[in-house]
Amino acid sequence: MLFFTLSIKAQAITGTIKGSVRTSDGKPAEYVNITLNETNQGTAAAQNGHYSIRNIKPGNYTLVVSFVGLQTQSKQVTVVAGETITENFVLSEGGKQLQEVYVKSARHNKFLKKETEDVARLPIKNLENPQVYSVVTSELMKEQVVTSYVDGFKNIPGTGVPLVYNNGRTTLLSRGFVTGNFIRNSVAGYNFNSIDPADIEKIEAIKGPTGTLFNSSLASFGGLFNRVTKQPFATPxxxxxxxxxxxxxxxxxxxxxxxxxxxxxxxxxxxxxxxxxxxxxxxxxxxxxxxxxxxxxxxxxxxxxxxxxxxxxxxxxxxxxxxxxxxxxxxxxxxxxxxxxxxxxxxxxxxxxxxxxxxxxxxxxxxxxxxxxxxxxxxxxxxxxxxxxxxxxxxxxxxxxxxxxxxxxxxxxxxxxxxxxxxxxxxxxxxxxxxxxxxxxxxxxxxxxxxxxxxxxxxxxxxxxxxxxxxxxxxxxxxxxxxxxxxxxxxxxxxxxxxxxxxxxxxxxxxxxxxxxxxxxxxxxxxxxxxxxxxxxxxxxxxxxxxxxxxxxxxxxxxxxxxxxxxxxxxxxxxxxxxxxxxxxxxxxxxxxxxxxxxxxxxxxxxxxxxxxxxxxxxxxxxxxxxxxxxxxxxxxxxxxxxxxxxxxxxxxxxxxxxxxxxxxxxxxxxxxxxxxxxxxxxxxxxxxxxxxxxxxxxxxxxxxxxxxxxxxxxxxxxxxxxxxxxxxxxxxxxxxxxxxxxxxxxxxxxxxxxxxxxxxxxxxxxxxxxxxxxx
The missing domain is CATH 2.40.170.20 (TonB-dependent receptor, beta-barrel domain)
Incomplete structure (x- = not known):
């Protein structure tokens, strides 16, 4: 009873903001961040796009909605004690993404980022590409608390236990062939030493002989690993x-x-x-x-x-x-x-x-x-x-x-x-x-x-x-x-x-x-x-x-x-x-x-x-x-x-x-x-x-x-x-x-x-x- 009474009192002296976040095509924007700039309070949109922030002190705030690949939006809101206000957002895709489906996939399936120009060096979707490849996202590596670059390869079929050489350089397997880590953002990234994962956005494992579009000196007959680094974007x-x-x-x-x-x-x-x-x-x-x-x-x-x-x-x-x-x-x-x-x-x-x-x-x-x-x-x-x-x-x-x-x-x-x-x-x-x-x-x-x-x-x-x-x-x-x-x-x-x-x-x-x-x-x-x-x-x-x-x-x-x-x-x-x-x-x-x-x-x-x-x-x-x-x-x-x-x-x-x-x-x-x-x-x-x-x-x-x-x-x-x-x-x-x-x-x-x-x-x-x- 005491807890219930205190809860009623807390709600009476604070307010709530709720609403929904959707993309321009009307679909829920899952996992989008919603924050109050003037406080440490915030939340993430649920899979249906709905959100709710409770126990907010009365006052004027800036409500910010952001997600990598979507345009950040903000609204000025006034919170009144004991009241709930509703603020809905419609976000449009930003220009930094290669393809619209990249953003949509991330919202629904947070470890799916198959859409890439790196594999074919062209803007084609995974379903249009006759080549096989795997992608390990930074979101997956963060969830797995990856502190070593090669630990991210645990999620790629067929890579096995990494080989670590005397200077920290690493190779792994691909289709039965030892395969090095010598490609960065689709060009030579030959690093004879260890690779730190701090600036890795994703790891792309491109399967099979890839001598047509990539330097054969840097690939194996089993394929290659391309590390894609984090790039600047418009939101601080x-x-x-x-x-x-x-x-x-x-x-x-x-x-x-x-x-x-x-x-x-x-x-x-x-x-x-x-x-x-x-x-x-x-x-x-x-x-x-x-x-x-x-x-x-x-x-x-x-x-x-x-x-x-x-x-x-x-x-x-x-x-x-x-x-x-x-x-x-x-x-x-x-x-x-x-x-x-x-x-x-x-x-x-x-x-x-x-x-x-x-x-x-x-x-x-x-x-x-x-x-x-x-x-x-x-x-x-x-x-x-x-x-x-x-x-x-x-x-x-x-x-x-x-x-x-x-x-x-x-x-x-x-x-x-x-x-x-x-x-x-x-x-x-x-x-x-x-x-x-x-x-x-x-x-x-x-x-x-x-x-x-x-x-x-x-x-x-x-x-x-x-x-x-x-x-x-x-x-x-x-x-x-x-x-x-x-x-x-x-x-x-x-x-x-x-x-x-x-x-x-x-x-x-x-x-x-x-x-x-x-x-x-x-x-x-x-x-x-x-x-x-x-x-x-x-x-x-x-x-x-x-x-x-x-x-x-x-x-x-x-x-x-x-x-x-x-x-x-x-x-x-x-x-x-x-x-x-x-x-x-x-x-x-x-x-x-x-x-x-x-x-x-x-x-x-x-x-x-x-x-x-x-x-x-x-x-x-x-x-x-x-x-x-x-x-x-x-x-x-x-x-x-x-x-x-x-x-x-x-x-x-x-x-x-x-x-x-x-x-x-x-x-x-x-x-x-x-x-x-x-x-x-x-x-x-x-x-x-x-x-x-x-x-x-x-x-x-x-x-x-x-x-x-x-x-x-x-x-x-x-x-x-x-x-x-x-x-x-x-x-x-x-x-x-x-x-x-x-x-x-x-x-x-x-x-x-x-x-x-x-x-x-x-x-x-x-x-x-x-x-x-x-x-x-």
Missing amino acids: RTEIAYQTGSFDLNRLTADVNLPLNQDKTVLFRINTALHNERSFQDAGFNRGFFVAPSLTYIINDRLSVDINAEIGNSNATSAYRLAPDTKGSIHNVKDLGIDYKRSFGNNSVDYLSRQIDIYALVNYKISNHWKSQTMFNKTYSTTNGIVTQLNLVDSVKKIKQQATKEDYPYYITNLQENFIGDFKIGQFRNRIIAGVEYYNQKSNNTNTTVTMPAISYLDPGAAYNNFTYDKVQALVAAAAPKAGGYVQNNQSSYAAYVSDVFNITERLNAMASIRIDKFDNQGAYTPADGKVSGKFSQTAWSPKLGLVYQLVKDQVSFFGNYMNGFNNVSSTSFDNTPFKPQYANQWEGGIKADAWDHKISSTVSYYDISVTNTTMDDPAHPGFSTQAGTQLSKGLEAELIANPFGGFNIVAGFAYNDSKITLAAPGSGLQGLRPASSGPARLANLWMSYRITEGQLHGLGIGVGGNYGSQSYQSNTQAFKFVIPSYTTVDATIFYDQPKYRLGFKLDNLTNEKYWSFRLAPQNPTRGTLSMSIKF
Whole structure:
């Protein structure tokens, strides 16, 4: 009774604002933010577009409705004690979005952002595109409290456990091929170091050989990963977040967006991060600073310029890497008996990394049907210090710690000029891109490798603490100089390409594309002896064809594609014969759905990738390669992104991959076997979350999901196999998301599963992360 009386009194001295928010087409604007500027009070529109803000003190306020991609609106309101006022809003789509459906999808299915110009480099919808791709949104990564870039890949079918290299660079799997993270906003974003997720808007996994529209030096036969960064927009907005948790995680990020002039033609945004975290093992750490400023200048209604940068510095120890003994008797990582939490490292054996990346984009509208797109980037990244590797001698249960002192800078220049058209010839619509590209990559590698005395990996004793910077430096100083201790590399490519999407009927369209690349490798130059090795030049063509028929207009489509990709081969043959480019040809067919007002989006496909001119070790001539192989990679992929009812979202995927060497060099021991680098044959991912969308607890939500990978191999030859066991991980989160702030807590690997990457690196045990952010 007392609570009821107090509640009546509170309502008598305060007021309420309620209403609805809809888009220009009359549909509810779900998840739109409604705030009172003069207070910390606010809410988010429910799935039906309704909202309510209670317990407001009497007075005059500015009521603001905002959502990324929609035009912000505000109204002056007067709140009277004991009264409820109604304010309704109709919002229209803003010009920054690529397509109207992008905004609509986000409102109904918050993890669905399939509409993108990056995949086809043209403004075509997912249902019109004969290629398969997945998109991980920043909203999903925020819900999962992602503090590491590669953690976002848990939501992409078929990517597996990430491979982390000595300098923090990462790769993952795509259709049975190791695939790097070298594309940023559709151009070369080659970063030899780790990538911070602070300025990531979404991750796009583009599947299959993509040599027609993307530089083959930066993609694999399984596809590529394109990281799309956050861009400025016209509404001032700031979010500051702090994460802390297991393994002494301390991470502070800021996202500040603001227009710099009254006309909102000069827009600025900056994302920055401070990160400090240690390993769960007895040694190992990662400390870094990252800042990404971005500027958009809308010169007039035809011309705009985007300039942005990524600048980062970090200090870290090498990622764990273990090489098994190919002459030993142990064939499973679990049978080694190595302590999961022993690093066999030392925090004094570390390295520094640095990146300075500059990007520019100029868009010019030539006419109503044509635009010019000029893209430029200059990338610098380097590693300076000591990187490590562990080598086993399991016959005596010992391990050797190997250290390489290196200075390894990379310099990348990439320039593209594209002309993009959207026009009709008669009644037939054409969307076409024609372009040229120049790419150059230089690197200067100074390195000296030394090996410590072997120690027992079961009972190392005091010798465990012998792996220090001073001991490594002494061995480096005593090492005999060699000509290959300093190597310069320089390679360039020149490309021209054209792609056309031709609408035969309203429901049937065809895609035809072709690219020519001239690759020029100046070889590895060693100044010590003045020699150049591996110099060669190759030219390759890459075609692409696709067909799409929409069985149900804008809801269900059948598609098929043929895609070609190639890799320029720089290995050395015994007789010094130049190698041909390695080719991959993919045939794929499947079905795409985007139904129930974007509440269900799904893709199911079957692919067959045939690789020719495969290189492998030459059994007859150790230290050399032979180009005598073929490989077949085929499989099934399925993805589901669903919002079956208000507040409930599902992201799920499954990938089955059957890879094998169909032709191998005699004596290689690879004939008919699955390449170890192909990873698990079966991979699955699932994430489910529910958020309360109405009432006093709106914004409160929970999420649960996990990942599965079947058994795989670190080595797989007829002479030696080394098994990586299957794994299943489970993650969970709880969060409270409000217009002015957000709280979240995530538990990764709830069951404390022990599992390993392809490099036999133990993965994190159970890890908790608390995230707190304020938004204004």
